[in-house]
Amino acid sequence: MSLLDVHELCFSWPGREVLRDINFEIKPNELVSVLGVNGAGKTTLLKCINRILAQTSGRVRLQSKDMVNLSLMKVAKHIAYVPQNVGTNFPMKVFDVVLLGRRPHLSWFVGEGDREKVSESLHYLNLSDFAFRRYDQLSGGERQRVVLAKALAQDPNLFLLDEPTSDLDLKNQIIIMEKVRALVKDSSRASSALVAIHDIDIAARFSDKILLLHEGVIHAFGPPQEVLTPENIAHVFGVEAEIMGDSSSMRIIIQGALE
Amino acid sequence: MGDSLSIQHQEQGRSQLVKMGLMAGLTLFLCLFALGQGSSSQLDVLTTAKIVLGLESGTEIQSSIIWELRLPRVLMAIIGGVGLATAGALMQGCLGNPLVSPLTLGVASGAALGAALAIVLGFSFTTIGAFAIAGNAFVFSLIVVFIIIQLGRYRSISAESYILVGIAITFIAGAIVSTMQYFATDAQLSQLAHWSFGSLARPDMVIVLGIGIVIFGLMPQAMLWSWDLNALSMGGDDFAISTGVNPSQIRKNILVLSALMTSAIIAFTGMIGFVGLAAPHMSRLIIGNDYRKLLPSSAICGAFLMILADTIGRTLFAPVVIPVGIMLAIIGGPVFMYLLLQSKGVQR
Helix, strand or coil: CCCEEEEEEEEEECCEEEEEEEEEEECCCCEEEEECCCCCCHHHHHHHHCCCCCCCEEEEEECCEEHHHCCHHHHHHHEEEECCCCCCCCCCEHHHHHHHHHCCCCCCCCCHHHHHHHHHHHHHCCCHHHCCCEHHHCCHHHHHHHHHHHHHHCCCCEEEEECCCCCCCHHHHHHHHHHHHHHHHCCCCCCEEEEECCCHHHHHHHCCEEEEEECCEEEEEECHHHHCCHHHHHHHHCEEEEEECCCCCCEEEEEEECC | CCCHHHHHHHHHHHHHHHHHHHHHHHHHHHHHHHHCCCCCCCCCHHHHHHHHCCCCCCCHHHHHHHHHHHHHHHHHHHHHHHHHHHHHHHHHHHHCCCCCCCCCCCHHHHHHHHHHHHHHHCCCCCCCHHHHHHHHHHHHHHHHHHHHHHHHCCCCCCHHHHHHHHHHHHHHHHHHHHHHHHHCCHHHHHHHHHHHHCCCCCCCHHHHHHHHHHHHHHHHHHHHCHHHHHHHHHHHHHHHHHCCCCHHHHHHHHHHHHHHHHHHHHHHHCCCCHHHHHHHHHHHHHHCCCHHHHHHHHHHHHHHHHHHHHHHHHHCCCCCCCCHHHHHHHHHHHHHHHHHHHHHHHHC
C-alpha cells in the first residue's frame, strides 16, 4: 500500500500553469527527493500536497484517504511541512516553537507527553542547548533545525521538507540528511519524506527515489542511478555532467553549463 | 518525571504565572488607591480602602461617592483597559504585525463619524436622548465591523489588505468628520472635540456593566484561540497551515471579535488608543510572546495603564480632570519607548 498517492495533479495560477499531470506514489519508509531548476514547481508541489495551495484538478490521497475531505487539523496530524524560511515578528522561545508541533494532537493544555516529545525532538537535532533561547536570536541554520524539530514533534507519517539544508553548513547538511533518513528508515513507524532540494549530490546520496521536475511536469521518477543520467541532467538543468561510482556511492561531477 | 528540558519548561511556566499574579496584585492595589482619590475631603485612601474591603461602614454620603461615582469610573478603566489591550494583542497576532492597534481597522474612526453625525447634524440611529451620540457611534463602528466581515469573505485576502482597508476607512471617515467640523457651530465643535478626547466619566453603572459583560464574555473565546495565534504570529500563514490552523478563517474571526470589543468600549468612552498598542507590547517584554499567557497579561497590563493614567489625570490638576486618552499618551508614551529601547539594548 502506498503512503501518499498523487494522481493527475494540476495547479495553475490565473494565466500560468505551474504543475501538469503529476502522478507518483510514495511508499512507507521511503525518502523521495524532488529536483528541478528554480521555478520548476518543487515548492508548489509540496504546498499542494499540504493543502496550502488548492490544486486545480487531480487528487492527493494519504493512506488511501482523499485529502480534500480532511480538515487542516487532521492533515497536520499526518503531514508535517517545513517551509523554506520561517521569519517572525513575534519570536518565541525555541521550546515553545517546537511545542507548536504538538498543536494538532493536544486540546488546549500541554501534557507531560507533549513536553517529552518536544525534548526528544530537540535532543535528536542537537538543539538542547538552544531550548530556551529566543528563535530570532538564532542563526539561519539553527532556525531551520528548530522548524525541523517542530515537524518531528508533530509525529507525522509524511515529512514535506522544502530545502531543509539550504542554510546549513556542509557538516550540518550531512548530519541533518542522515537524521532525516534515519527517521524515515525507522521501521517501528511508517513515515516517509518528500524533500525539495537543490544539491544533486546530497539528493543522490540520501534518497531512495528522485522525482525530477521539469517545467511543471515529471521528467523522470525512480531510483537515483536511473534518474540521474547525464542525458536527464543535461535536459533538466542544462549542464554537462559525468556520473562516477555505482548505485551505492554515486558521484555526480558537473563539467559546465551547456549552451 | 520528565527530563531536564521538560522540567525547565514547566518551571518557566510557573514563574510566568507568578509574574502575572504580581501584576494582577499591583493592579488591584492601584484600584483601591484610585477609589480613594477624589475631591471629597472626608474620603482619603485609607478610609476608602476600609469601606471597600468591608472593614468599616462609612456614612451614606461616603458610600454613595464610592459606589456610585468612583466605582463606575474605576470599573470602566478596568474593563476598557482589559478590552482594548486584549483586542490589540489579538489583532497584532493575527495580522503578524507589531504596529497594529485596535484603531488600525478603522472601528474607532467609524465611531467618531457616528458621533460627529449625531452632534453636528443631529442625525442618529438611536433616538433615546442620552444615547444619541454614544449609540450612533456604536452603530457606525458596527458598520466597520460589517465591512471587515465582508472583506473576510474573499478567501485570499491577506493581512496587509486588512490593514490597508482599515487605513482607507480611517481616511474616509476622517475626511467626512473634517467636512462636518468645517460647517459646525462653536458649541458643536467643542462637543466633538470633547468626545474625541476619550473619557471614563461618561458611562453610568448600567452601561459599564453592559460593556463588561461583552468584554469578559468574549475573553474565553479569545483564550481558546491562543494556539492558533501562536502559530500565526510565530511563522506566518504557511507555517500556521502546517500546524493545522486555517489562517484566513481564523484571522477573520479574530478580527471580528477584536473589532466588537473595541467598538463596545470606544463608542461609550470616545477615542482611547494608546493602551491597545502599548499594553500588549509591555506584556511581550515581561511575559514573552506565548498567547496563552500573553492575552491575560495584556489584559492586566491594559487595566493597570488605564487606571494609572486616569488617576493621574484626575489628581494632577484637580479639580480639572485631564481625559484618560490624553494622559495615557503623555505618561505611557515615554515609558513605552524606554522599555522598548531598553529591551533592544539587552539584545545587543
